[in-house]
Amino acid sequence: MEMDKRPPADGGDGCLVGVIRIPVKIVAVLVVLPVRVVWELLAAAGRAAHRHVLGPLYVHVLQPLLRALGWLLTTLLKLVFVWPWVGLWRYVLTPVGQGLAWLCRGAYDHLLAPAGRILGTYVLRPLGEALAWIGRGGMRYLLAPLAKGVTWTLWALGMTLFVWPWVALWRYLLAPVGRGIAWLAAAAYRYVLTPVGHGLVWLAVAVFRYLLRPVGLGFVWLVVALYRYLLRPVGLGVVWLAAALYRYVLTPVGQVLAWAWHVAGRIAAALWRGLKRVGWVLVGWPASRVYRHVLTPVGHAVREVWRTGRAAVREARAAVRQTLFGTPPVEPARSRARTLGSTTAAGNTPAPEISLHERQG
Template sequence: MDMDKRPPADGGDGCLVGVIRIPVKIVAVLVVLPVRVVWELLVAAGRAAYRHVLGPLYVHVLQPLLRALGWLLTTLLKLVFVWPWVGLWRYVLVPVGQGLAWVCRGLYEQVLAPAGRILGTYVLYPLGAALAWIGRGGMRYLLAPLAKGVTWIGWVLGMSLFVWPWVALWRYVLAPVGRGIAWLAAAVYRYVLTPVGHGLVWLAVAVFRYLLRPVGLGLVWLVVAAYRYLLRPVGLGVAWLAAGLYRYVLTPVGQVLVWAWGVAGRIVAALWRGLKWISWVLVGWPASRVYRHVLTPVGHAVREVWRTGRAAVREARATVRRALFGTPPVEPARSRARTLGSTTAADAAPADEISLPRRQG
């Protein structure tokens, strides 16, 4: 992708804009590049911290700790708020309730029910029948006439207190007074309110025609003139200024910053690849060469020397033993012991290791 490729310029851009744009882009790149480098470093540090510190810390420390804490809190809460009440309900309240229910049921079946039947049959039923006979006689020969008399007296008192006085008051007081007030109101309306109302209407029409309407027309003309000769030119000027600022300042600056951000990203990526290549050339490749061409042969040589020395020591030990005891050396039991999963003795010399094939390079 061409880094110098630019979007087609507007029709109003000239040579001066093209000449100025290159230094501006250079300055923008120089300003944005450190910010992009710091941003990339922060992102890499955050990822590394999450991968190697925060993630393992959460998985291996916080998560087991939180699980243990949750189990402990759950156990404590159950121990305080669940298990005592469950035990109280299961081993105290339920047996006590069952015992009380059994006692109450037996008491009802054996005592209360028979006593109630006897009391109802031999006491309450005859007493109720006697009271009913007495009540029917008293109602018929005493209470009914008394109720009729009390009703007539109440009707007379009610009419005397709540009906007849108010009817007389309405007929002989309120109705004549109301008719007089109506006649007076009609006279006031005809000879006072109507002339005054006509005068007020004429005054309102005159105020509207000779005061409010001219003032309103003047205010409307003033508002129209202010809009036409002041607000509209000022608004057009501000809009033109904002459009010019957006078109010739903000938009180019935004485009330059976006372009500089992308260029800074590419530069950072190139620097990172260069650092990786330099580290490989200066450290990795020499270390691999030293390991392959120096350390590996030296290790093989040391191993061969060690094997040769160990074999010579064994031969010398066997010779001394034969010279002293005159018998062929017998391999001790511990040397004949087999190693786990092996068919050779523990002291037997190991077979030659197979070297890895060398990579051409």
């Protein structure tokens, strides 16, 4: 028996394909065809109107009218807002400004400058020289002696009020008191503070020599003896006990725990493999059987229904296009597919997925 079953050469389809194709063609002819015809007619009418009516109307009527309107609006704006100000500036303000500038320059050159030179030469300069001569004479013969007398008076008053009282206070009061205080401080340092300091130093040396030093030596000896005869033996005993505990207790217990952990891991792995096997038997294998023998054929049937409906719609469109425009029908893409090693077109229905065991059975 051949493994590759192909459709008949005449392109015949099964019963299911015929049952689905006929209603689809009816719907395509009754619904799709009128809508498509109306759409094509509207599109053709729109293109014709744009080509023969709207385009020439815009090019020959609206575009010149809009250009003329833009030029008129621009000219009106210039006439109202630009040209009056340009004319005012060019023919009124500029000549008036030039005339005022010429008048100002003439008045300065022929009137203000000569008057200023005459006034400065014959009036202001002599007047300034006279005032300067009067000021120098008054300063020399009147203000200078007066300033000298005022300065001497202020110096004497300042010395009397601010200098001589402080000098007398320092000379007759603060200096003797300071010398007395210095003599008393020197005497107190020599006859009181020095003997007291020597006594305190001798006392400190004696306390260190006869009290602190023996106490310190005794404390050091006590610490050394405590370390040598108590802490060191106890530490060595603790170290020996810890080493023995590690060697004879912790190491065997650790080895036992590691072996138990390894055995528990193997047991857990065996349990996990058993659970996986049970899950496959209870869930995985039934699900694979359902997918292979139920869902896969149903999916193939749905795919065939969809392909058949789509092919029917394509054929209806091709028939409508041929009827309206006379174009030859386009061969569907599925009819151009070729099977491997064959020159005939492959059908829509794929080869049934039947194992060799089922075919032989």
